[in-house]
Amino acid sequence: MNLTELPVTIRRPHQALATFATRLFTAAGMDADKAACVADLLVLTDMMGRPTHGLAQCPAYLDELVNGRMTASGSPETVRDTGATVVWDGGYLPGLWLMEQALTLGFERLPEHGVFTFSMRRSHHIGCLAALAKQATDRGYYALIASSGPHTKVVAPFGGKEGLFSPNPFAFAFPTTGFPVLVDTCASLTTVSMTRQRAAAGVPFDHAWLLDADGRPTREPAVMERSDDRGSLMLLGGEEAGHKGFGLALMVEALTQGLSGFGRRDAPTRWGANVYLQLMDPAAFAGTAESIAQMDFLAQRCHANSPVDPARPVRLPGEQATRNIEQHLRDGIALSPPTVAALHNWAQRLNVDDVALP
Numbered sequence: 001m002n003l004t005e006l007p008v009t010i011r012r013p014h015q016a017l018a019t020f021a022t023r024l025f026t027a028a029g030m031d032a033d034k035a036a037c038v039a040d041l042l043v044l045t046d047m048m049g050r051p052t053h054g055l056a057q058c059p060a061y062l063d064e065l066v067n068g069r070m071t072a073s074g075s076p077e078t079v080r081d082t083g084a085t086v087v088w089d090g091g092y093l094p095g096l097w098l099m100e101q102a103l104t105l106g107f108e109r110l111p112e113h114g115v116f117t118f119s120m121r122r123s124h125h126i127g128c129l130a131a132l133a134k135q136a137t138d139r140g141y142y143a144l145i146a147s148s149g150p151h152t153k154v155v156a157p158f159g160g161k162e163g164l165f166s167p168n169p170f171a172f173a174f175p176t177t178g179f180p181v182l183v184d185t186c187a188s189l190t191t192v193s194m195t196r197q198r199a200a201a202g203v204p205f206d207h208a209w210l211l212d213a214d215g216r217p218t219r220e221p222a223v224m225e226r227s228d229d230r231g232s233l234m235l236l237g238g239e240e241a242g243h244k245g246f247g248l249a250l251m252v253e254a255l256t257q258g259l260s261g262f263g264r265r266d267a268p269t270r271w272g273a274n275v276y277l278q279l280m281d282p283a284a285f286a287g288t289a290e291s292i293a294q295m296d297f298l299a300q301r302c303h304a305n306s307p308v309d310p311a312r313p314v315r316l317p318g319e320q321a322t323r324n325i326e327q328h329l330r331d332g333i334a335l336s337p338p339t340v341a342a343l344h345n346w347a348q349r350l351n352v353d354d355v356a357l358p
Contacts, residue, residue, distance in 0.1 A: 010358050011332030018043040020356035021058055024343070027350035028065040029072040034097040041096045045128040046333050049324035052193035053128040055335060059342040061094070061125070062350075069270055070094060070124045076101070079121075079261070084113040087260060090123035092272055098123050099132050099275070106279040107139060114284025118277040119255075121262035126273050130184035130321065133173035137180035140288060142280040146170040148256040151268045154224065155188045156232040158246035161215030163232040164264075167191050168252035173318070176295045182318030187249035188233040195221045195233065200338070209234050252276075 018039045025035035038061070046054030064070035071093045079087040086105065090098045098120065106116035126132065129145045136143035152166035169186035189209040198205065199221035208217035213229035217239060223231030235245030255276035257263025263274065282291035299316055307313045335343075340357055347354035 011334045013332050014043050014328055016356040017333055023352045024346055027352050028062050031073045034094050037097045037100050038094050041131055045131045047325045047328040048321040050128045056339045062346050085117045088120040090120050092122055092124050095124040095126035095273055099126050102277055103135050110281045114281050116279045119259040120275040121260035123273045123275055129169050129171035130182040133171045133182055134180055136279055137173045137175040140175055142174045144172050144278040146252045146255045146276040147273045148252050149273055150263045154233050158235055158242040165249045168249045170252055174295055176299050179322040180318050181316050187236055187245045189236055195224045199225050
């Protein structure tokens with residue numbers, strides 16, 4: 001069975017789900033403003049078509065909150081601030097809220113500096129990078145975001161078989177007239193969330209995107225669930241060209257850990273994230289109109305390229321997300337049965353009305 005064939009529940013309005021998630025987070029102790037921010041960004045992620053990083057993350061976040069591993073209130077510590085560059089210690093506060101605060105700070109400083117560069121250590125999980133980058137493109141800016149989990153060791157370096165890196169996602173985004181281009185990828189061929197989802201469903205990958213404990217390619221996600229003889233996620237490029245994914249993993253580690261002054265050398269044990277964010281205002285370069293004209297032309301030439309399969313013309317990253325948002329605004333969001341069951345369970349534990357759920 002393919003994951004796209006798994007049953008989903010009937011749809012619910014996005015605002016009702018955001019309100020419900022906000023109540024769950026506040027009931028678990030999170031500040032109200034933080035709870036609303038996290039809920040809204042998780043729902044946006046679902047609307048963009050990234051369900052592994054949307055409301056499916058609520059149960060894990062709630063578990064972190066009630067067990068004191070996600071900081072429920074407070075503010076980040078400023079480690080360094082030069083105006084154009086900023087370093088924060090996030091203190092394991094909610095990562096989506098921290099990123100919204102960092103983006104807001106960057107938007108305030110772009111008129112003066114043109115480029116704003118930010119690094120953060122000890123954030124909690126920051127979710128879907130494309131959903132964050134969209135906040136910049138909506139304002140006409142470019143964005144580069146990278147994230148690593150210094151505690152996570154699930155991707156082996158090229159030629160090795162022992163997990164060392166996290167998947168090390170990164171996103172690059174820029175606006176066009178019709179839609180934002182949202183490149184959101186990682187240094188591994190798949191992610192931890194997708195691997196866990198497939199392992200729970202008993203669905204193998206279509207291709208050998210993992211390595212077993214002996215370093216042999218495999219389609220079986222269960223190799224990542226073993227306490228002994230655990231496998232690893234295969235680097236982007238696979239067996240033949242994994243050195244390219246290795247280079248990208250090193251780049252993300254340097255940007256997120258080297259520049260923040262905290263990383264694997266410190267041997268953290270908590271689920272969290274280090275972050276690199278760069279915002280660019282095209283008005284500070286050749287000009288906004290010139291940037292849009294060039295990127296519109298590039299998008300048009302991509303669309304005009306003769307497709308291998310006429311039924312599947314060239315599509316730019318972010319294009320489908322824009323269509324998905326429009327559909328979900330119209331039709332509501334459909335959650336998977338496991339996500340609905342987990343949210344029902346948390347609603348009962350926290351004494352929150354779950355009428356918003358199916």
